[in-house]
Amino acid sequence: MYSKFVLALSTALLTLVGAAQAQEAVEIGVVVELSGAGAPAGTNWRDGIRIAVDEINAEGGILGKPVKVTEYDTQTDPQISRALVQKAIDGRAYAIWGTIYSGSTLVNMLVAQQNGVPQFVGSEAPTIVEKGNPFVFRTSSGAQKGVPALVPYFKDTLKAKKVGVAWVNNEFGRGGRNVFIAEMKKAGIEVVTDVPSEQAQTDYASDVSKLKQSGADAVFVYMNQEESARFLIEAKKQGLSMPLVGEVTLTEAKVIELAGPAAEGAIAHVGITATADQVEGIAAFREKFVKTFKRVPTHDAIKGYIGAWTTKYVTELVGKFDGEAFSEKMHGLCLPATKYPRILLDTCWDNRGEVSRPSFMVQVRNGSPVVIGTVPAN
């Protein structure tokens, strides 16, 4: 009688422990810019993740375990971001989602690498994937992939012989500017003026004036959102007549909202955008985001969303929570949107963590970004 009781009790206990283990949450560290200059990008990234995590948990979590996210605010400070990545890993984070500012990512990704923790970042500076870090993965292509996609537009569509560059003097801007100048050189197009500006700069009179005097046929504009809007406002004021072409941000909905009529006609190559609502997954995400947060998502929100879903898909492909195995699986992996719908577009990662997917050419027309062409994955 006694032995039967002990057996029953042990079985019940084992069942309970098993159930508890199955329900033990997967810790994820969202380390991102929630205050300081990077807050607009960071809050979008976080909100995209919040939507993804709700969906993932509604669909049974990752390998049957619910996802538990802890949010850490880097204050847009690289050193703080480094400490927070360490804190997240000390808190048993299985993966890190963030950061967005390249200057921060370059500093904190070493911590994730040393601990063998996969990290999805929103950063686009070329240097991120050139450091040989096997644990860092982009959520949208870096400038060295995005900017070359613009060359045919400058060369064949605009038939530009001389161009100007206006860029924001941070890691992101410098990366894009260097790639652009190298690509123009290869294409035989002369860069006649090179105008750096400061992050959070407000007065663009001098910058626009220099571009106006340069005799350029077109200008490549590579800045963050608010800076892009202020630049466009000043460009309109001074009557800058040449085409203004950017990468990603220049035609973002937020830039159009801020710049108003000054954004009209601006053109950009966009890796991923909520504007591309002809893509079913993007339209559904956009609708859900607008309903939840009462605003249109930026590309950073979509990037955060994709990073979260990729973590689920790839972990389930691996079949266990193992950072090393995850990273190995990611290199050279392609996820087709037909089989993995929340990836939104067919996406591949190379052996450096660089991402490749189809992209779009967008122009602002009548106050709205309009997709004017699709660029195949490179």
Place this chain on the structure above:
Amino acid sequence: MMSQFLQVLLSGLATGSIYALVAIGFALVWQAAQTINFAQGEFVMLPAFLVLVGLNYFDLPLWGALLFGLAMSILILGAAFKKLVVEPILPHGGITLVIATIALGILIRESVKEFYSAEGQPFPSVLPSDPINIFGAVVSLQDILNLVLSLGIVVLLTLFLNRTRTGRCMQATAQNPAVAEILGVDVKRMVLYTFLINAALAALASFLITPVYLAKFSNGETLGLIAFIAAIVGGFNQIRGALVGGLLIGVLDNLVATYVTAEYRAALPLILLILIILVRPQGILGTPEGRAV
């Protein structure tokens, strides 16, 4: 090339006049409370969001929202700031109050971010933004208004302080509160006036710059720092010094970015600050023992 020079000069004056409006606030608070209000940049950021609240949450017309923003600014940044921050903390020493204003700046900044948005917001222009061509240089009516207003405010404020009884009482309070009180000046009231004027000026600066700067919670950081430097460069104890400092930084910033280097333009105000401290510590128009308000 001449039109380019004129362009950067005029744009520099327009931007500098904004720095001047904010810098005047530094000078005023220094005179009234012998402290530096490091939340001055946030004092300029907040009124724009109060206008946006009036527009978007109370559906007020633009003029109504501007009046709402002005009234709320005077109440919060003038009366409440004086009553809740300055009065209780000032007896503990100037440095305590300086630290309190730094904390206040962070509180305002993070509150706006939390309760409104971290993203920049468009802000309606009070005046049409149609370009006006002046010998090949292009400015807007808004630019001209910025310049005219800051010049006008310096003149009016100087006249008010020097030619009216209330203004002279305010000066007396600034120079020696104890003696002023013995002579029958209502010191508390005079100090309150100073804070109310500062709040109104901050609101005005906010309404003028936000159409171009865009409404963003972090706007005060850069603006506050540059205006602080402008006040020191011009002379911290002179209102006209704030104007000179503001205009100088605005113009030099544009000229250096155009003709020397744009990569180090952010360092220019700091270089100017070091030079002034070395060569003329009281500022261009300041007086060594000045208490002129």
